[in-house]
Amino acid sequence: xxxxxxxxxxxxxFQPYRLNDTLTLANRFxxxxxxxxxxxxxxxxxxxxxxxxxxxxxxxxxxxxxxIIRPDGQGYPNTPGLYSAEQIEGWKKVxxxxxxxxxxxxxxxxHVGRLSHPFFHNAEVLAPSAVAxxxxxxxxxxxxxxxxxxxxxxxxAQLVEDYAQAAANAIEAGFDGVEIHGxxxxxxxxxxxxxxxxxxxxxxxxxxxxxxxxLEVVDAIAARIGxxxxxxxxxxxxxxxxxxxxxxxxxxxxxxxxxxxRTLAYVHLGIFDxxxxxxxxxxxxxxxxxxxxxxxxxxxxxYSAETALDAxxxxxxxxxxxxxxxxxxxxxxxxxxxxxxxxxxxDTMLAExx
Ligand code: FNR
Ligand code: 8K6
Numbered sequence: 322x323x324x325x326x327x328x329x330x331x332x333x334x335f336q337p338y339r340l341n342d343t344l345t346l347a348n349r350f351x352x353x354x355x356x357x358x359x360x361x362x363x364x365x366x367x368x369x370x371x372x373x374x375x376x377x378x379x380x381x382x383x384x385x386x387x388x389i390i391r392p393d394g395q396g397y398p399n400t401p402g403l404y405s406a407e408q409i410e411g412w413k414k415v416x417x418x419x420x421x422x423x424x425x426x427x428x429x430x431x432h433v434g435r436l437s438h439p440f441f442h443n444a445e446v447l448a449p450s451a452v453a454x455x456x457x458x459x460x461x462x463x464x465x466x467x468x469x470x471x472x473x474x475x476x477x478a479q480l481v482e483d484y485a486q487a488a489a490n491a492i493e494a495g496f497d498g499v500e501i502h503g504x505x506x507x508x509x510x511x512x513x514x515x516x517x518x519x520x521x522x523x524x525x526x527x528x529x530x531x532x533x534x535x536l537e538v539v540d541a542i543a544a545r546i547g548x549x550x551x552x553x554x555x556x557x558x559x560x561x562x563x564x565x566x567x568x569x570x571x572x573x574x575x576x577x578x579x580x581x582x583r584t585l586a587y588v589h590l591g592i593f594d595x596x597x598x599x600x601x602x603x604x605x606x607x608x609x610x611x612x613x614x615x616x617x618x619x620x621x622x623x624y625s626a627e628t629a630l631d632a633x634x635x636x637x638x639x640x641x642x643x644x645x646x647x648x649x650x651x652x653x654x655x656x657x658x659x660x661x662x663x664x665x666x667x668d669t670m671l672a673e674x675x
Contacts, residue, residue, distance in 0.1 A: 504591025506562025
């Protein structure tokens with residue numbers, strides 16, 4: 322019998338993948354975190370969200386939509402939270418639906434920093450430095466981003482504690498772990514880039530100091546729930562919400578060397594298209610991470626199952642996160658397995674949780 326070569330090689334993606342002693346995934350696919358702005362009153366996850374995630378439970382590891390750790394971390398309407406008892410109860414429906422179908426799910430922990438707006442919480446907008454992001458909140462064009470107030474060191478300590486508490490809440494809500502959102506120009510990333518971090522105290526001014534907040538969050542969460550249940554998303558190449566600077570490279574060089582001294586579940590690139598190249602990274606952000614990070618690396622950004630397989634065979638990364646195709650195809654995995662055509666993604670699909 323002749324086995325079509327495409328099918329046998331595709332098997333690589335469908336084999337179980339061991340992350341660590343705690344977690345073995347059913348396959349190498351992850352669902353990329355996808356903000357859907359569909360949480361209910363009190364930013365509580367809904368039954369519809371539980372059904373939406375449950376339909377995708379065949380994916381090796383689902384990363385939830387970004388979920389705010391406290392009210393002033395919000396930057397978009399109806400994004401879910403993980404700081405109230407009601408939110409924890411709501412998430413139990415989601416994790417229950419995924420686990421009932423044999424799946425695994427991490428919560429992505431989020432604080433948007435300077436990309437917040439008092440419209441959402443009536444509080445101050447806080448960030449590493451008093452530097453505004455120029456522009457307006459997407460889909461809420463009347464809301465102009467403000468000049469944030471620079472965090473004090475004691476406020477930073479409180480934030481670290483709030484991340485750790487949200488991680489503990491995630492475990493209480495039944496999540497298998499958390500992914501720290503350190504990417505895409507949000508709070509943690511704002512510390513890691515020179516254009517948004519002008520501090521001269523122990524959180525800015527050198528690669529070590531600029532990395533400090535990210536590492537404190539990693540360490541506090543790992544101490545609370547275990548490094549084996551903790552992932553981290555990073556955008557070493559600035560491509561959205563902040564400007565890149567050639568000096569940022571030294572920050573990520575330092576951060577990744579420090580991460581190699583720790584045990585995490587994985588590092589996940591944050592990007593929309595992995596064909597993007599960055600002068601100061603000498604190419605693609607994924608290749609830069611691969612060269613410096615020793616642990617499991619998750620690739621993402623405009624990949625099909627076929628191009629992901631090629632990249633994994635070339636050892637460019639270990640796992641593949643799929644975003645937009647999974648919005649359009651709840652049955653993505655079954656379709657790929659059978660070689661069926663996928664429904665193309667369109668932005669209009671964001672209006673509904675299919
Ligand atoms: C995203 N992305 C994203 N990233 C993240 O870290 N947290 C999030 O909540 C979101 N939300 C989000 C919403 C929507 C509607 C889109 C399209 C994207 C980025 C996402 O995880 C992924 O990196 C990109 O979509 C690229 O992967 P695909 O879509 O090309 O497979
Ligand atoms: C290049 C854009 C970078 C965006 C970063 C990720 C944030 C995602 C925000 C997506 C918003 C989706 C809103 C859906 C609302 C539907 C309302 C009908």
